[in-house]
Amino acid sequence: xxxxxxxxxxxxxxxxxxxxxxxxxxxxxxxxxxxxxxxxxxxxxxxxxxxxxxxxxxxxxxxxxxxxxxxxxxxxxxxxxxxxxxxxxxxxxxxxxxxxxxxxxxxxxxxxxxxxxxxxxxxxxxxxxxxxxxxxxxxxxxxxxxxxxxxxxxxxxxxxxxxxxxxxxxxxxxxxxxxxxxxxxxxxxxxxxxxxxxxxxxxxxxxxxxxxxxxxxxxxxxxxxxxxxxxxxxxxxxxxxxxxxxxxxxxxxxxxxxxxxxxxxxxxxxxxxxxxxxxxxxxxxxxxxxxxxxxxxxxxxxxxxxxxxxxxxxxxxxxxxxxxxxxxxxxxxxxxxxxxxxxxxxxxxxxxxxxxxxxxxxxxxxxxxxxxxxxxxxxxxxxxxxxxxxxxxxxxxxxxxxxxxxxxxxxxxxxxxxxxxxx
Amino acid sequence: xxxxxxxxxxxxxxxxxxxxxxxxxxxxxxxxxxxxxxxxxxxxxxxxxxxxxxxxxxxxxxxxxxxxxxxxxxxxxxxxxxxxxxxxxxxxxxxxxxxxxxxxxxxxxxxxxxxxxxxxxxxxxxxxxxxxxxxxxxxxxxxxxxxxxxxxxxxxxxxxxxxxxxxxxxxxxxxxxxxxxxxxxxx
Numbered sequence: 001x002x003x004x005x006x007x008x009x010x011x012x013x014x015x016x017x018x019x020x021x022x023x024x025x026x027x028x029x030x031x032x033x034x035x036x037x038x039x040x041x042x043x044x045x046x047x048x049x050x051x052x053x054x055x056x057x058x059x060x061x062x063x064x065x066x067x068x069x070x071x072x073x074x075x076x077x078x079x080x081x082x083x084x085x086x087x088x089x090x091x092x093x094x095x096x097x098x099x100x101x102x103x104x105x106x107x108x109x110x111x112x113x114x115x116x117x118x119x120x121x122x123x124x125x126x127x128x129x130x131x132x133x134x135x136x137x138x139x140x141x142x143x144x145x146x147x148x149x150x151x152x153x154x155x156x157x158x159x160x161x162x163x164x165x166x167x168x169x170x171x172x173x174x175x176x177x178x179x180x181x182x183x184x185x186x187x188x189x190x191x192x193x194x195x196x197x198x199x200x201x202x203x204x205x206x207x208x209x210x211x212x213x214x215x216x217x218x219x220x221x222x223x224x225x226x227x228x229x230x231x232x233x234x235x236x237x238x239x240x241x242x243x244x245x246x247x248x249x250x251x252x253x254x255x256x257x258x259x260x261x262x263x264x265x266x267x268x269x270x271x272x273x274x275x276x277x278x279x280x281x282x283x284x285x286x287x288x289x290x291x292x293x294x295x296x297x298x299x300x301x302x303x304x305x306x307x308x309x310x311x312x313x314x315x316x317x318x319x320x321x322x323x324x325x326x327x328x329x330x331x332x333x334x335x336x337x338x339x340x341x342x343x344x345x346x347x348x349x350x351x352x353x354x355x356x357x358x359x360x361x362x363x364x365x366x367x368x369x370x371x372x373x374x375x376x377x378x379x380x381x382x383x384x385x386x387x388x389x390x391x392x393x394x395x396x397x398x399x400x401x402x403x404x405x406x407x408x409x410x411x412x413x414x415x416x417x418x419x420x421x422x423x
Numbered sequence: 424x425x426x427x428x429x430x431x432x433x434x435x436x437x438x439x440x441x442x443x444x445x446x447x448x449x450x451x452x453x454x455x456x457x458x459x460x461x462x463x464x465x466x467x468x469x470x471x472x473x474x475x476x477x478x479x480x481x482x483x484x485x486x487x488x489x490x491x492x493x494x495x496x497x498x499x500x501x502x503x504x505x506x507x508x509x510x511x512x513x514x515x516x517x518x519x520x521x522x523x524x525x526x527x528x529x530x531x532x533x534x535x536x537x538x539x540x541x542x543x544x545x546x547x548x549x550x551x552x553x554x555x556x557x558x559x560x561x562x563x564x565x566x567x568x569x570x571x572x573x574x575x576x577x578x579x580x581x582x583x584x585x586x587x588x589x590x591x592x593x594x595x596x597x598x599x600x601x602x603x604x605x606x607x608x609x610x
Contacts, residue, residue: 044449176484207484212445212457214480306484313482396485 047178052077054185064103101129108138111235134169139192156392297326314400363417431496436554447576536564559592
């Protein structure tokens with residue numbers, strides 16, 4: 001398998017190489033010196049490095065990725081560990097993200113665990129292969145750093161890149177910090193390998209990907225206990241090359257699609273079970289949605305990703321001021337947890353959805369999906385859509401409080417999204 | 424919670440300095456979080472780095488608007504009024520400068536530390552990389568981090584010339600001039 005790398009570009013680089021260079025070197029020093037015993041399990045690291053840790057802990061033998069912009073330090077770290085021998089698998093350096101995904105699909109069809117990481121334009125370039133990964137029922141796992149899509153060019157946080165891939169048949173998770181990103185990658189393998197569908201773990205640029213925080217790195221043996229070796233029911237024999245994806249009749253296509261949909265439907269239950277098992281072993285769990293201070297809430301803020309974390313602070317401040325405000329975090333976006341949302345939000349008066357994304361011509365994507373999920377609820381709340389944090393603009397507790405006050409002051413439903421244009 | 428904002432230019436090691444300090448706080452059992460804002464890397468372009476620390480995990484995932492402390496690597500980027508406006512009451516300013524305290528009359532409502540970090544770095548053999556000298560000065564000015572912990576963090580995180588970086592930090596620690604509020608010099 002090593003031969004796969006021959007003739008492929010060896011160059012490493014990217015927009016972040018200089019900034020991550022120091023971090024990489026420091027981590028190398030860490031490997032040599034080790035951490036002091038009392039903090040052996042916790043390390044101070046970025047979300048990118050947390051994801052890289054997860055990939056190694058999952059014993060992923062094949063990582064295929066495009067090594068240049070918009071690649072992130074996830075790749076850089078894994079590459080570093082490949083060189084130092086910590087990563088036991090191999091890294092394919094492909095000439096594009098499209099090829100990276102094609103390589104993951106092919107490798108996955110031979111029955112091995114695979115991983116790739118990308119961001120923004122890279123994910124957009126993968127688009128065609130994302131459909132193939134789901135259609136071929138390969139449990140490929142990917143980390144996507146949520147970055148804005150050009151033009152104009154930038155590196156800032158924005159969820160439109162992964163949300164644009166919502167119809168490709170991938171399971172999608174959105175994470176609020178590096179710890180959750182690490183844990184979600186491990187969970188993603190567990191889920192994907194039960195339902196034979198690929199899974200994407202998204203973490204926002206800077207606010208998660210480049211955010212250094214204390215992260216608990218699980219023990220290898222605990223991860224092994226949670227995530228046994230992969231066993232796929234069908235796999236190619238690499239000694240006897242084969243071919244998948246024949247041209248099929250309409251009826252067969254419909255049948256395959258329906259089977260895939262049935263598997264996708266089972267993800268919510270599988271994900272919840274995996275999360276419970278995860279919590280038993282590691283002491284942390286997330287659910288597929290999470291509710292905070294909902295009981296008597298008159299306004300419920302709905303978020304996904306890093307804004308959730310800041311919103312926890314905003315809710316605490318508002319509660320201390322006497323406002324009855326709750327928070328709901330959407331962690332699993334595909335499949336969309338409609339039933340969980342109906343249950344949590346039924347009977348509430350007002351909802352303020354905060355979207356760090358915008359579907360031009362429509363609005364915030366989490367809000368669209370939420371409204372669709374609630375449309376048949378008899379006691380459905382009035383749902384307001386706020387577009388905030390686009391292109392990495394800052395969403396502070398103050399901004400979130402203003403959103404809540406705005407929603408409180410509205411008596412009439414508002415169809416159009418409300419753009420938050422705070423400096 | 425204490426919020427610290429680092430300001431400087433690309434190539435001055437601003438990001439790494441904030442990360443080393445974050446690691447040092449982490450080693451002392453604090454809950455730090457650290458992140459930086461930069462686009463395409465360019466030497467000389469303005470760089471801002473944020474460091475928060477607390478005794479418990481911090482949930483904020485946003486920039487620091489009103490820091491308790493600012494660390495200025497490069498005065499040429501600094502607008503005096505902007506610093507006064509954004510810094511919290513009782514705040515602290517650390518400046519890399521060869522100027523005397525009289526040049527900073529507008530900031531005397533804050534505790535100030537002055538360090539001429541460039542010559543210290545040069546004498547230590549680090550050339551123009553004076554970021555670890557700034558950290559030594561920070562330790563002296565704020566008393567928030569032990570010098571030994573800082574040097575341990577430098578040992579773990581400095582990309583090269585570890586001993587020289589530690590030397591620069593220790594030298595800057597000795598040479599930092601500290602000025603309490605309202606011009607009452609402490610030393």
